[in-house]
Amino acid sequence: MLSKDSKIVLYKLYKEFSHQRKNGISKSKAKLFPSAQELQKTLFHDWILSDLEDSLRELGRNKYLNNLYADDTIYFCELSDLAIATMENLPVNTLSSIANFLVNFIPLL
Secondary structure, eight states, X not given: OOOHHHHHXXXXXXXXXXXXXXXXXXXXXXXXXOOHHHHHHHTOTTSOHHHHHHHHHHHHHTTSEEEEEXXXXXXXXXXXXXXXXXXXXXXXXXXXXXXXXHHHHSTTO
């Protein structure tokens, strides 16, 4: 089971993955993400870096991310096939309700 923060991180990473795929990026490239620090700057600018790292680690422990660690932080991460399959198989109304939650209750994500 994932925490709410980790679910938000997974949703946003999957959303970015989907966007990249729709723009013709290969699956192998679209599922790669930069360091926690770079993710904070681009997708999670209102998050504390240590909170983002905690969620990325939690996603890794639960096999949703493959994380590469360096200098006590996440150097880069990759959405796992499990994460992609899990998100693809969620009912459409679940993804829609997550999106609505993010828009309505977590401003500036």
